[in-house]
Amino acid sequence: MSHARHTEEIAARWLLRQQEDGWSADDQTELDAWLDAAAEHKVAYWRLEHGWSKVDRLAALKSPSAAPRRISRLRGFWRPVAVAASVAACLAVGAAVWSVPGLFQAKDFHTDIGVRETVPLADGSKVELNTQTRLRTAVTRRTREVWLDRGEAYFEVAHDASRPFVVHAGAKTVTVLGTKFSVRRNGDQVEVAVVEGRVRVADASWPAVTPPPVLTRGDTAIAAGPSMIVAAKSVERVANELSWRExxxxxxxxxxxxxxxxxxxxxxxxxxxxxxxxxxxxxxxxxxxxxxxxxxxxxxxxxxxxxxxxxxxxxxxx
The missing domain is CATH 3.55.50.30 (Phage tail protein beta-alpha-beta fold)
Structure with missing residues:
Protein backbone atom coordinates (compact mmCIF):
# COMPACT_ATOMS: atom_id res chain seq x y z
CA MET A 1 0.00 0.00 0.00
CA SER A 2 1.34 3.43 -0.95
CA HIS A 3 1.99 6.06 1.69
CA ALA A 4 -0.76 8.29 0.24
CA ARG A 5 -3.37 5.51 0.28
CA HIS A 6 -2.41 4.53 3.83
CA THR A 7 -2.81 8.14 5.00
CA GLU A 8 -6.21 8.44 3.32
CA GLU A 9 -7.37 5.16 4.84
CA ILE A 10 -6.52 6.39 8.32
CA ALA A 11 -8.29 9.69 7.63
CA ALA A 12 -11.39 7.79 6.47
CA ARG A 13 -11.35 5.66 9.62
CA TRP A 14 -11.29 8.82 11.73
CA LEU A 15 -14.29 10.22 9.87
CA LEU A 16 -16.19 6.98 10.37
CA ARG A 17 -15.41 7.00 14.09
CA GLN A 18 -16.73 10.57 14.38
CA GLN A 19 -20.11 9.41 13.06
CA GLU A 20 -20.48 6.85 15.83
CA ASP A 21 -22.19 7.43 19.13
CA GLY A 22 -19.94 8.05 22.09
CA TRP A 23 -17.35 10.28 20.40
CA SER A 24 -15.50 11.78 23.37
CA ALA A 25 -13.13 14.61 24.21
CA ASP A 26 -10.32 12.04 24.45
CA ASP A 27 -11.13 10.84 20.94
CA GLN A 28 -10.99 14.42 19.67
CA THR A 29 -7.63 14.94 21.39
CA GLU A 30 -6.28 11.81 19.71
CA LEU A 31 -7.57 12.98 16.32
CA ASP A 32 -6.05 16.43 16.80
CA ALA A 33 -2.69 14.86 17.63
CA TRP A 34 -2.80 12.77 14.45
CA LEU A 35 -3.72 15.83 12.35
CA ASP A 36 -0.89 17.88 13.86
CA ALA A 37 1.66 15.13 13.32
CA ALA A 38 2.01 15.80 9.57
CA ALA A 39 0.68 18.21 6.98
CA GLU A 40 -0.44 15.40 4.67
CA HIS A 41 -2.70 14.09 7.46
CA LYS A 42 -4.62 17.37 7.46
CA VAL A 43 -4.95 17.53 3.68
CA ALA A 44 -6.21 13.95 3.42
CA TYR A 45 -8.71 14.48 6.24
CA TRP A 46 -9.97 17.82 4.89
CA ARG A 47 -10.45 16.45 1.38
CA LEU A 48 -12.43 13.47 2.67
CA GLU A 49 -14.44 15.68 5.02
CA HIS A 50 -15.36 18.04 2.21
CA GLY A 51 -16.25 15.19 -0.15
CA TRP A 52 -18.46 13.47 2.40
CA SER A 53 -20.27 16.69 3.35
CA LYS A 54 -21.00 17.25 -0.34
CA VAL A 55 -22.47 13.74 -0.64
CA ASP A 56 -24.63 14.39 2.44
CA ARG A 57 -25.94 17.68 1.01
CA LEU A 58 -26.84 16.07 -2.31
CA ALA A 59 -28.52 13.18 -0.54
CA ALA A 60 -30.50 15.55 1.67
CA LEU A 61 -31.73 17.43 -1.41
CA LYS A 62 -33.01 14.20 -2.89
CA SER A 63 -34.59 12.97 0.34
CA PRO A 64 -34.53 14.62 3.79
CA SER A 65 -33.81 11.29 5.43
CA ALA A 66 -31.21 10.12 2.91
CA ALA A 67 -28.15 11.44 4.75
CA PRO A 68 -29.00 9.75 8.08
CA ARG A 69 -29.62 6.50 6.21
CA ARG A 70 -26.19 6.81 4.58
CA ILE A 71 -24.53 7.11 7.98
CA SER A 72 -26.50 4.12 9.25
CA ARG A 73 -25.39 2.07 6.25
CA LEU A 74 -21.76 3.03 6.87
CA ARG A 75 -22.06 1.89 10.46
CA GLY A 76 -23.62 -1.37 9.38
CA PHE A 77 -21.17 -2.16 6.59
CA TRP A 78 -17.99 -4.06 7.14
CA ARG A 79 -15.66 -1.12 7.89
CA PRO A 80 -12.81 -2.00 5.51
CA VAL A 81 -15.33 -1.89 2.63
CA ALA A 82 -16.56 1.58 3.67
CA VAL A 83 -13.02 2.82 4.14
CA ALA A 84 -11.92 1.50 0.75
CA ALA A 85 -14.84 3.22 -0.98
CA SER A 86 -14.08 6.49 0.77
CA VAL A 87 -10.39 6.34 -0.06
CA ALA A 88 -11.16 5.63 -3.72
CA ALA A 89 -13.07 8.90 -3.89
CA CYS A 90 -9.97 10.84 -2.85
CA LEU A 91 -7.26 9.32 -5.01
CA ALA A 92 -7.09 12.62 -6.90
CA VAL A 93 -4.77 13.80 -4.16
CA GLY A 94 -2.12 11.77 -5.92
CA ALA A 95 0.55 9.62 -4.36
CA ALA A 96 3.28 11.74 -5.96
CA VAL A 97 2.22 14.77 -3.92
CA TRP A 98 2.92 12.94 -0.69
CA SER A 99 6.05 11.08 -1.75
CA VAL A 100 8.07 14.18 -2.65
CA PRO A 101 8.97 16.41 0.32
CA GLY A 102 8.30 20.13 0.19
CA LEU A 103 5.49 20.00 -2.37
CA PHE A 104 2.62 20.87 -0.04
CA GLN A 105 1.60 23.27 2.68
CA ALA A 106 -1.33 22.41 4.95
CA LYS A 107 -2.09 24.71 7.83
CA ASP A 108 -5.00 26.05 9.81
CA PHE A 109 -5.32 29.54 11.25
CA HIS A 110 -7.73 31.32 13.56
CA THR A 111 -8.08 34.82 14.96
CA ASP A 112 -9.68 35.93 18.22
CA ILE A 113 -12.07 38.85 18.78
CA GLY A 114 -10.55 42.07 17.47
CA VAL A 115 -7.49 40.32 15.99
CA ARG A 116 -6.44 40.50 12.33
CA GLU A 117 -3.64 38.44 10.79
CA THR A 118 -1.91 38.29 7.41
CA VAL A 119 -0.99 34.79 6.21
CA PRO A 120 1.46 34.17 3.33
CA LEU A 121 0.87 30.96 1.35
CA ALA A 122 3.47 28.77 -0.32
CA ASP A 123 2.31 29.72 -3.85
CA GLY A 124 2.92 33.45 -3.28
CA SER A 125 -0.70 34.26 -2.46
CA LYS A 126 -1.61 36.24 0.65
CA VAL A 127 -4.64 36.01 2.95
CA GLU A 128 -5.75 38.59 5.51
CA LEU A 129 -7.92 37.15 8.28
CA ASN A 130 -10.47 39.40 9.96
CA THR A 131 -11.76 39.10 13.52
CA GLN A 132 -13.07 35.70 14.74
CA THR A 133 -12.02 33.83 11.61
CA ARG A 134 -11.01 30.21 11.12
CA LEU A 135 -9.27 29.24 7.89
CA ARG A 136 -7.63 26.03 6.66
CA THR A 137 -5.26 25.94 3.71
CA ALA A 138 -3.89 23.16 1.50
CA VAL A 139 -1.45 24.24 -1.21
CA THR A 140 0.21 21.56 -3.32
CA ARG A 141 2.02 21.44 -6.66
CA ARG A 142 -1.28 20.47 -8.29
CA THR A 143 -3.99 22.25 -6.31
CA ARG A 144 -4.63 25.31 -4.16
CA GLU A 145 -7.55 24.98 -1.74
CA VAL A 146 -8.79 26.95 1.26
CA TRP A 147 -11.65 26.20 3.67
CA LEU A 148 -13.27 29.20 5.37
CA ASP A 149 -15.05 27.71 8.37
CA ARG A 150 -16.17 31.03 9.82
CA GLY A 151 -15.46 34.74 9.68
CA GLU A 152 -14.00 36.84 6.88
CA ALA A 153 -10.84 36.86 4.80
CA TYR A 154 -9.34 38.97 2.03
CA PHE A 155 -7.37 37.14 -0.66
CA GLU A 156 -4.63 38.33 -2.98
CA VAL A 157 -4.13 35.32 -5.23
CA ALA A 158 -0.95 34.77 -7.22
CA HIS A 159 -1.78 34.05 -10.86
CA ASP A 160 -1.28 30.42 -11.89
CA ALA A 161 -3.37 29.20 -14.84
CA SER A 162 -2.46 25.58 -14.13
CA ARG A 163 -3.76 25.68 -10.52
CA PRO A 164 -7.08 27.42 -9.87
CA PHE A 165 -7.38 28.81 -6.36
CA VAL A 166 -10.52 27.44 -4.69
CA VAL A 167 -12.15 28.76 -1.51
CA HIS A 168 -14.72 26.47 0.13
CA ALA A 169 -17.22 28.40 2.27
CA GLY A 170 -19.95 26.01 3.36
CA ALA A 171 -21.76 24.83 0.23
CA LYS A 172 -20.23 27.61 -1.86
CA THR A 173 -17.00 27.34 -3.83
CA VAL A 174 -15.18 30.43 -5.09
CA THR A 175 -12.74 29.69 -7.92
CA VAL A 176 -10.11 32.08 -9.32
CA LEU A 177 -6.78 32.09 -11.14
CA GLY A 178 -5.36 35.37 -9.86
CA THR A 179 -7.32 38.22 -8.30
CA LYS A 180 -8.18 40.19 -5.16
CA PHE A 181 -11.44 39.48 -3.35
CA SER A 182 -13.00 38.89 0.04
CA VAL A 183 -15.21 36.12 1.41
CA ARG A 184 -17.32 36.44 4.54
CA ARG A 185 -19.11 33.49 6.09
CA ASN A 186 -21.69 33.41 8.86
CA GLY A 187 -23.15 29.91 9.02
CA ASP A 188 -24.70 29.17 5.62
CA GLN A 189 -24.66 32.85 4.60
CA VAL A 190 -21.72 33.75 2.37
CA GLU A 191 -20.77 37.11 0.87
CA VAL A 192 -18.14 37.56 -1.84
CA ALA A 193 -16.82 40.98 -2.92
CA VAL A 194 -14.39 41.42 -5.82
CA VAL A 195 -11.76 44.15 -5.83
CA GLU A 196 -9.86 43.03 -8.91
CA GLY A 197 -10.08 40.25 -11.52
CA ARG A 198 -12.80 37.61 -11.96
CA VAL A 199 -14.14 34.93 -9.63
CA ARG A 200 -16.71 32.17 -10.14
CA VAL A 201 -19.16 31.41 -7.31
CA ALA A 202 -20.80 27.98 -7.43
CA ASP A 203 -22.95 25.89 -5.10
CA ALA A 204 -21.55 22.42 -4.57
CA SER A 205 -24.86 21.05 -3.29
CA TRP A 206 -26.97 21.95 -6.34
CA PRO A 207 -26.73 20.60 -9.90
CA ALA A 208 -25.28 23.09 -12.38
CA VAL A 209 -28.47 23.73 -14.36
CA THR A 210 -27.04 27.07 -15.49
CA PRO A 211 -23.42 28.23 -15.46
CA PRO A 212 -22.46 29.68 -12.06
CA PRO A 213 -22.17 33.48 -11.96
CA VAL A 214 -18.83 35.14 -12.61
CA LEU A 215 -18.10 38.27 -10.58
CA THR A 216 -15.84 41.08 -11.76
CA ARG A 217 -14.41 44.23 -10.21
CA GLY A 218 -16.95 45.96 -7.96
CA ASP A 219 -19.41 43.02 -7.89
CA THR A 220 -20.78 41.43 -4.74
CA ALA A 221 -22.57 38.10 -4.32
CA ILE A 222 -24.68 37.33 -1.27
CA ALA A 223 -25.83 33.75 -0.74
CA ALA A 224 -28.02 32.12 1.90
CA GLY A 225 -28.31 28.39 1.43
CA PRO A 226 -28.98 27.63 -2.26
CA SER A 227 -30.22 31.17 -2.98
CA MET A 228 -27.78 33.76 -4.30
CA ILE A 229 -28.04 37.31 -5.59
CA VAL A 230 -25.31 39.20 -7.47
CA ALA A 231 -25.19 42.99 -7.17
CA ALA A 232 -23.03 45.34 -9.21
CA LYS A 233 -21.66 47.77 -6.65
CA SER A 234 -19.25 50.62 -7.15
CA VAL A 235 -15.57 50.01 -6.49
CA GLU A 236 -15.80 52.63 -3.74
CA ARG A 237 -18.57 50.73 -1.93
CA VAL A 238 -16.60 47.49 -2.10
CA ALA A 239 -13.59 49.35 -0.70
CA ASN A 240 -15.76 50.62 2.16
CA GLU A 241 -16.81 47.06 2.94
CA LEU A 242 -13.13 46.15 3.19
CA SER A 243 -12.14 49.07 5.41
CA TRP A 244 -11.74 46.56 8.25
CA ARG A 245 -8.30 45.86 6.74
CA GLU A 246 -7.32 49.30 8.07
Missing part, protein backbone atom coordinates in the same frame (compact mmCIF):
# COMPACT_ATOMS: atom_id res chain seq x y z
CA UNK A 247 -9.04 48.76 11.42
CA UNK A 248 -12.02 50.90 10.37
CA UNK A 249 -15.76 50.21 10.02
CA UNK A 250 -17.56 52.23 7.33
CA UNK A 251 -21.34 52.60 7.24
CA UNK A 252 -23.53 54.16 4.56
CA UNK A 253 -27.07 54.69 5.87
CA UNK A 254 -26.88 51.48 7.88
CA UNK A 255 -29.30 50.87 10.74
CA UNK A 256 -27.88 51.34 14.20
CA UNK A 257 -28.74 47.69 14.90
CA UNK A 258 -26.56 46.55 11.97
CA UNK A 259 -23.75 48.89 13.02
CA UNK A 260 -23.86 47.54 16.56
CA UNK A 261 -23.68 43.99 15.20
CA UNK A 262 -20.53 44.89 13.27
CA UNK A 263 -18.89 46.51 16.31
CA UNK A 264 -19.70 43.46 18.40
CA UNK A 265 -17.64 41.27 16.04
CA UNK A 266 -14.52 43.19 17.04
CA UNK A 267 -15.03 43.91 20.74
CA UNK A 268 -15.63 41.99 23.95
CA UNK A 269 -17.54 44.97 25.32
CA UNK A 270 -20.85 44.70 23.46
CA UNK A 271 -23.17 47.39 22.15
CA UNK A 272 -26.80 46.83 23.17
CA UNK A 273 -29.57 48.77 21.42
CA UNK A 274 -32.36 49.11 23.95
CA UNK A 275 -35.43 49.83 21.80
CA UNK A 276 -36.83 49.43 18.31
CA UNK A 277 -36.84 53.07 17.18
CA UNK A 278 -33.21 53.49 18.19
CA UNK A 279 -32.26 50.23 16.45
CA UNK A 280 -33.78 51.47 13.16
CA UNK A 281 -31.97 54.83 13.15
CA UNK A 282 -29.76 55.31 10.07
CA UNK A 283 -26.14 56.31 10.41
CA UNK A 284 -23.14 56.86 8.15
CA UNK A 285 -19.44 57.47 8.57
CA UNK A 286 -16.17 55.73 9.40
CA UNK A 287 -15.26 54.60 12.91
CA UNK A 288 -12.38 52.84 14.66
CA UNK A 289 -13.49 49.20 14.88
CA UNK A 290 -12.08 48.56 18.36
CA UNK A 291 -13.25 51.76 20.06
CA UNK A 292 -16.83 51.18 21.19
CA UNK A 293 -16.66 54.02 23.69
CA UNK A 294 -15.77 56.62 21.04
CA UNK A 295 -18.61 55.41 18.80
CA UNK A 296 -21.06 55.69 21.70
CA UNK A 297 -19.88 59.22 22.52
CA UNK A 298 -20.43 60.28 18.91
CA UNK A 299 -23.97 58.88 19.00
CA UNK A 300 -24.63 60.80 22.18
CA UNK A 301 -23.26 64.05 20.77
CA UNK A 302 -24.81 63.80 17.29
CA UNK A 303 -28.23 62.33 18.12
CA UNK A 304 -28.70 63.03 21.82
CA UNK A 305 -28.96 59.34 22.61
CA UNK A 306 -28.54 58.00 26.11
CA UNK A 307 -25.40 55.95 26.78
CA UNK A 308 -25.06 53.62 29.79
CA UNK A 309 -21.65 51.94 30.12
CA UNK A 310 -21.65 49.00 32.55
CA UNK A 311 -18.08 47.96 31.82
CA UNK A 312 -19.16 44.85 29.93
CA UNK A 313 -21.84 46.43 27.73
CA UNK A 314 -22.72 49.85 26.35
CA UNK A 315 -26.47 50.34 26.25
CA UNK A 316 -27.83 52.84 23.73
CA UNK A 317 -31.35 54.24 24.07
CA UNK A 318 -33.41 57.34 23.41
Missing amino acids: GVLTFDQSTLADAAGEFNRYNRKKLVIADGPTAQMRIGGSFEAENVEAFARLLQQAYGLRVDDTGETVKISQ
Whole structure:
Protein backbone atom coordinates (compact mmCIF):
# COMPACT_ATOMS: atom_id res chain seq x y z
CA MET A 1 0.00 0.00 0.00
CA SER A 2 1.34 3.43 -0.95
CA HIS A 3 1.99 6.06 1.69
CA ALA A 4 -0.76 8.29 0.24
CA ARG A 5 -3.37 5.51 0.28
CA HIS A 6 -2.41 4.53 3.83
CA THR A 7 -2.81 8.14 5.00
CA GLU A 8 -6.21 8.44 3.32
CA GLU A 9 -7.37 5.16 4.84
CA ILE A 10 -6.52 6.39 8.32
CA ALA A 11 -8.29 9.69 7.63
CA ALA A 12 -11.39 7.79 6.47
CA ARG A 13 -11.35 5.66 9.62
CA TRP A 14 -11.29 8.82 11.73
CA LEU A 15 -14.29 10.22 9.87
CA LEU A 16 -16.19 6.98 10.37
CA ARG A 17 -15.41 7.00 14.09
CA GLN A 18 -16.73 10.57 14.38
CA GLN A 19 -20.11 9.41 13.06
CA GLU A 20 -20.48 6.85 15.83
CA ASP A 21 -22.19 7.43 19.13
CA GLY A 22 -19.94 8.05 22.09
CA TRP A 23 -17.35 10.28 20.40
CA SER A 24 -15.50 11.78 23.37
CA ALA A 25 -13.13 14.61 24.21
CA ASP A 26 -10.32 12.04 24.45
CA ASP A 27 -11.13 10.84 20.94
CA GLN A 28 -10.99 14.42 19.67
CA THR A 29 -7.63 14.94 21.39
CA GLU A 30 -6.28 11.81 19.71
CA LEU A 31 -7.57 12.98 16.32
CA ASP A 32 -6.05 16.43 16.80
CA ALA A 33 -2.69 14.86 17.63
CA TRP A 34 -2.80 12.77 14.45
CA LEU A 35 -3.72 15.83 12.35
CA ASP A 36 -0.89 17.88 13.86
CA ALA A 37 1.66 15.13 13.32
CA ALA A 38 2.01 15.80 9.57
CA ALA A 39 0.68 18.21 6.98
CA GLU A 40 -0.44 15.40 4.67
CA HIS A 41 -2.70 14.09 7.46
CA LYS A 42 -4.62 17.37 7.46
CA VAL A 43 -4.95 17.53 3.68
CA ALA A 44 -6.21 13.95 3.42
CA TYR A 45 -8.71 14.48 6.24
CA TRP A 46 -9.97 17.82 4.89
CA ARG A 47 -10.45 16.45 1.38
CA LEU A 48 -12.43 13.47 2.67
CA GLU A 49 -14.44 15.68 5.02
CA HIS A 50 -15.36 18.04 2.21
CA GLY A 51 -16.25 15.19 -0.15
CA TRP A 52 -18.46 13.47 2.40
CA SER A 53 -20.27 16.69 3.35
CA LYS A 54 -21.00 17.25 -0.34
CA VAL A 55 -22.47 13.74 -0.64
CA ASP A 56 -24.63 14.39 2.44
CA ARG A 57 -25.94 17.68 1.01
CA LEU A 58 -26.84 16.07 -2.31
CA ALA A 59 -28.52 13.18 -0.54
CA ALA A 60 -30.50 15.55 1.67
CA LEU A 61 -31.73 17.43 -1.41
CA LYS A 62 -33.01 14.20 -2.89
CA SER A 63 -34.59 12.97 0.34
CA PRO A 64 -34.53 14.62 3.79
CA SER A 65 -33.81 11.29 5.43
CA ALA A 66 -31.21 10.12 2.91
CA ALA A 67 -28.15 11.44 4.75
CA PRO A 68 -29.00 9.75 8.08
CA ARG A 69 -29.62 6.50 6.21
CA ARG A 70 -26.19 6.81 4.58
CA ILE A 71 -24.53 7.11 7.98
CA SER A 72 -26.50 4.12 9.25
CA ARG A 73 -25.39 2.07 6.25
CA LEU A 74 -21.76 3.03 6.87
CA ARG A 75 -22.06 1.89 10.46
CA GLY A 76 -23.62 -1.37 9.38
CA PHE A 77 -21.17 -2.16 6.59
CA TRP A 78 -17.99 -4.06 7.14
CA ARG A 79 -15.66 -1.12 7.89
CA PRO A 80 -12.81 -2.00 5.51
CA VAL A 81 -15.33 -1.89 2.63
CA ALA A 82 -16.56 1.58 3.67
CA VAL A 83 -13.02 2.82 4.14
CA ALA A 84 -11.92 1.50 0.75
CA ALA A 85 -14.84 3.22 -0.98
CA SER A 86 -14.08 6.49 0.77
CA VAL A 87 -10.39 6.34 -0.06
CA ALA A 88 -11.16 5.63 -3.72
CA ALA A 89 -13.07 8.90 -3.89
CA CYS A 90 -9.97 10.84 -2.85
CA LEU A 91 -7.26 9.32 -5.01
CA ALA A 92 -7.09 12.62 -6.90
CA VAL A 93 -4.77 13.80 -4.16
CA GLY A 94 -2.12 11.77 -5.92
CA ALA A 95 0.55 9.62 -4.36
CA ALA A 96 3.28 11.74 -5.96
CA VAL A 97 2.22 14.77 -3.92
CA TRP A 98 2.92 12.94 -0.69
CA SER A 99 6.05 11.08 -1.75
CA VAL A 100 8.07 14.18 -2.65
CA PRO A 101 8.97 16.41 0.32
CA GLY A 102 8.30 20.13 0.19
CA LEU A 103 5.49 20.00 -2.37
CA PHE A 104 2.62 20.87 -0.04
CA GLN A 105 1.60 23.27 2.68
CA ALA A 106 -1.33 22.41 4.95
CA LYS A 107 -2.09 24.71 7.83
CA ASP A 108 -5.00 26.05 9.81
CA PHE A 109 -5.32 29.54 11.25
CA HIS A 110 -7.73 31.32 13.56
CA THR A 111 -8.08 34.82 14.96
CA ASP A 112 -9.68 35.93 18.22
CA ILE A 113 -12.07 38.85 18.78
CA GLY A 114 -10.55 42.07 17.47
CA VAL A 115 -7.49 40.32 15.99
CA ARG A 116 -6.44 40.50 12.33
CA GLU A 117 -3.64 38.44 10.79
CA THR A 118 -1.91 38.29 7.41
CA VAL A 119 -0.99 34.79 6.21
CA PRO A 120 1.46 34.17 3.33
CA LEU A 121 0.87 30.96 1.35
CA ALA A 122 3.47 28.77 -0.32
CA ASP A 123 2.31 29.72 -3.85
CA GLY A 124 2.92 33.45 -3.28
CA SER A 125 -0.70 34.26 -2.46
CA LYS A 126 -1.61 36.24 0.65
CA VAL A 127 -4.64 36.01 2.95
CA GLU A 128 -5.75 38.59 5.51
CA LEU A 129 -7.92 37.15 8.28
CA ASN A 130 -10.47 39.40 9.96
CA THR A 131 -11.76 39.10 13.52
CA GLN A 132 -13.07 35.70 14.74
CA THR A 133 -12.02 33.83 11.61
CA ARG A 134 -11.01 30.21 11.12
CA LEU A 135 -9.27 29.24 7.89
CA ARG A 136 -7.63 26.03 6.66
CA THR A 137 -5.26 25.94 3.71
CA ALA A 138 -3.89 23.16 1.50
CA VAL A 139 -1.45 24.24 -1.21
CA THR A 140 0.21 21.56 -3.32
CA ARG A 141 2.02 21.44 -6.66
CA ARG A 142 -1.28 20.47 -8.29
CA THR A 143 -3.99 22.25 -6.31
CA ARG A 144 -4.63 25.31 -4.16
CA GLU A 145 -7.55 24.98 -1.74
CA VAL A 146 -8.79 26.95 1.26
CA TRP A 147 -11.65 26.20 3.67
CA LEU A 148 -13.27 29.20 5.37
CA ASP A 149 -15.05 27.71 8.37
CA ARG A 150 -16.17 31.03 9.82
CA GLY A 151 -15.46 34.74 9.68
CA GLU A 152 -14.00 36.84 6.88
CA ALA A 153 -10.84 36.86 4.80
CA TYR A 154 -9.34 38.97 2.03
CA PHE A 155 -7.37 37.14 -0.66
CA GLU A 156 -4.63 38.33 -2.98
CA VAL A 157 -4.13 35.32 -5.23
CA ALA A 158 -0.95 34.77 -7.22
CA HIS A 159 -1.78 34.05 -10.86
CA ASP A 160 -1.28 30.42 -11.89
CA ALA A 161 -3.37 29.20 -14.84
CA SER A 162 -2.46 25.58 -14.13
CA ARG A 163 -3.76 25.68 -10.52
CA PRO A 164 -7.08 27.42 -9.87
CA PHE A 165 -7.38 28.81 -6.36
CA VAL A 166 -10.52 27.44 -4.69
CA VAL A 167 -12.15 28.76 -1.51
CA HIS A 168 -14.72 26.47 0.13
CA ALA A 169 -17.22 28.40 2.27
CA GLY A 170 -19.95 26.01 3.36
CA ALA A 171 -21.76 24.83 0.23
CA LYS A 172 -20.23 27.61 -1.86
CA THR A 173 -17.00 27.34 -3.83
CA VAL A 174 -15.18 30.43 -5.09
CA THR A 175 -12.74 29.69 -7.92
CA VAL A 176 -10.11 32.08 -9.32
CA LEU A 177 -6.78 32.09 -11.14
CA GLY A 178 -5.36 35.37 -9.86
CA THR A 179 -7.32 38.22 -8.30
CA LYS A 180 -8.18 40.19 -5.16
CA PHE A 181 -11.44 39.48 -3.35
CA SER A 182 -13.00 38.89 0.04
CA VAL A 183 -15.21 36.12 1.41
CA ARG A 184 -17.32 36.44 4.54
CA ARG A 185 -19.11 33.49 6.09
CA ASN A 186 -21.69 33.41 8.86
CA GLY A 187 -23.15 29.91 9.02
CA ASP A 188 -24.70 29.17 5.62
CA GLN A 189 -24.66 32.85 4.60
CA VAL A 190 -21.72 33.75 2.37
CA GLU A 191 -20.77 37.11 0.87
CA VAL A 192 -18.14 37.56 -1.84
CA ALA A 193 -16.82 40.98 -2.92
CA VAL A 194 -14.39 41.42 -5.82
CA VAL A 195 -11.76 44.15 -5.83
CA GLU A 196 -9.86 43.03 -8.91
CA GLY A 197 -10.08 40.25 -11.52
CA ARG A 198 -12.80 37.61 -11.96
CA VAL A 199 -14.14 34.93 -9.63
CA ARG A 200 -16.71 32.17 -10.14
CA VAL A 201 -19.16 31.41 -7.31
CA ALA A 202 -20.80 27.98 -7.43
CA ASP A 203 -22.95 25.89 -5.10
CA ALA A 204 -21.55 22.42 -4.57
CA SER A 205 -24.86 21.05 -3.29
CA TRP A 206 -26.97 21.95 -6.34
CA PRO A 207 -26.73 20.60 -9.90
CA ALA A 208 -25.28 23.09 -12.38
CA VAL A 209 -28.47 23.73 -14.36
CA THR A 210 -27.04 27.07 -15.49
CA PRO A 211 -23.42 28.23 -15.46
CA PRO A 212 -22.46 29.68 -12.06
CA PRO A 213 -22.17 33.48 -11.96
CA VAL A 214 -18.83 35.14 -12.61
CA LEU A 215 -18.10 38.27 -10.58
CA THR A 216 -15.84 41.08 -11.76
CA ARG A 217 -14.41 44.23 -10.21
CA GLY A 218 -16.95 45.96 -7.96
CA ASP A 219 -19.41 43.02 -7.89
CA THR A 220 -20.78 41.43 -4.74
CA ALA A 221 -22.57 38.10 -4.32
CA ILE A 222 -24.68 37.33 -1.27
CA ALA A 223 -25.83 33.75 -0.74
CA ALA A 224 -28.02 32.12 1.90
CA GLY A 225 -28.31 28.39 1.43
CA PRO A 226 -28.98 27.63 -2.26
CA SER A 227 -30.22 31.17 -2.98
CA MET A 228 -27.78 33.76 -4.30
CA ILE A 229 -28.04 37.31 -5.59
CA VAL A 230 -25.31 39.20 -7.47
CA ALA A 231 -25.19 42.99 -7.17
CA ALA A 232 -23.03 45.34 -9.21
CA LYS A 233 -21.66 47.77 -6.65
CA SER A 234 -19.25 50.62 -7.15
CA VAL A 235 -15.57 50.01 -6.49
CA GLU A 236 -15.80 52.63 -3.74
CA ARG A 237 -18.57 50.73 -1.93
CA VAL A 238 -16.60 47.49 -2.10
CA ALA A 239 -13.59 49.35 -0.70
CA ASN A 240 -15.76 50.62 2.16
CA GLU A 241 -16.81 47.06 2.94
CA LEU A 242 -13.13 46.15 3.19
CA SER A 243 -12.14 49.07 5.41
CA TRP A 244 -11.74 46.56 8.25
CA ARG A 245 -8.30 45.86 6.74
CA GLU A 246 -7.32 49.30 8.07
CA GLY A 247 -9.04 48.76 11.42
CA VAL A 248 -12.02 50.90 10.37
CA LEU A 249 -15.76 50.21 10.02
CA THR A 250 -17.56 52.23 7.33
CA PHE A 251 -21.34 52.60 7.24
CA ASP A 252 -23.53 54.16 4.56
CA GLN A 253 -27.07 54.69 5.87
CA SER A 254 -26.88 51.48 7.88
CA THR A 255 -29.30 50.87 10.74
CA LEU A 256 -27.88 51.34 14.20
CA ALA A 257 -28.74 47.69 14.90
CA ASP A 258 -26.56 46.55 11.97
CA ALA A 259 -23.75 48.89 13.02
CA ALA A 260 -23.86 47.54 16.56
CA GLY A 261 -23.68 43.99 15.20
CA GLU A 262 -20.53 44.89 13.27
CA PHE A 263 -18.89 46.51 16.31
CA ASN A 264 -19.70 43.46 18.40
CA ARG A 265 -17.64 41.27 16.04
CA TYR A 266 -14.52 43.19 17.04
CA ASN A 267 -15.03 43.91 20.74
CA ARG A 268 -15.63 41.99 23.95
CA LYS A 269 -17.54 44.97 25.32
CA LYS A 270 -20.85 44.70 23.46
CA LEU A 271 -23.17 47.39 22.15
CA VAL A 272 -26.80 46.83 23.17
CA ILE A 273 -29.57 48.77 21.42
CA ALA A 274 -32.36 49.11 23.95
CA ASP A 275 -35.43 49.83 21.80
CA GLY A 276 -36.83 49.43 18.31
CA PRO A 277 -36.84 53.07 17.18
CA THR A 278 -33.21 53.49 18.19
CA ALA A 279 -32.26 50.23 16.45
CA GLN A 280 -33.78 51.47 13.16
CA MET A 281 -31.97 54.83 13.15
CA ARG A 282 -29.76 55.31 10.07
CA ILE A 283 -26.14 56.31 10.41
CA GLY A 284 -23.14 56.86 8.15
CA GLY A 285 -19.44 57.47 8.57
CA SER A 286 -16.17 55.73 9.40
CA PHE A 287 -15.26 54.60 12.91
CA GLU A 288 -12.38 52.84 14.66
CA ALA A 289 -13.49 49.20 14.88
CA GLU A 290 -12.08 48.56 18.36
CA ASN A 291 -13.25 51.76 20.06
CA VAL A 292 -16.83 51.18 21.19
CA GLU A 293 -16.66 54.02 23.69
CA ALA A 294 -15.77 56.62 21.04
CA PHE A 295 -18.61 55.41 18.80
CA ALA A 296 -21.06 55.69 21.70
CA ARG A 297 -19.88 59.22 22.52
CA LEU A 298 -20.43 60.28 18.91
CA LEU A 299 -23.97 58.88 19.00
CA GLN A 300 -24.63 60.80 22.18
CA GLN A 301 -23.26 64.05 20.77
CA ALA A 302 -24.81 63.80 17.29
CA TYR A 303 -28.23 62.33 18.12
CA GLY A 304 -28.70 63.03 21.82
CA LEU A 305 -28.96 59.34 22.61
CA ARG A 306 -28.54 58.00 26.11
CA VAL A 307 -25.40 55.95 26.78
CA ASP A 308 -25.06 53.62 29.79
CA ASP A 309 -21.65 51.94 30.12
CA THR A 310 -21.65 49.00 32.55
CA GLY A 311 -18.08 47.96 31.82
CA GLU A 312 -19.16 44.85 29.93
CA THR A 313 -21.84 46.43 27.73
CA VAL A 314 -22.72 49.85 26.35
CA LYS A 315 -26.47 50.34 26.25
CA ILE A 316 -27.83 52.84 23.73
CA SER A 317 -31.35 54.24 24.07
CA GLN A 318 -33.41 57.34 23.41
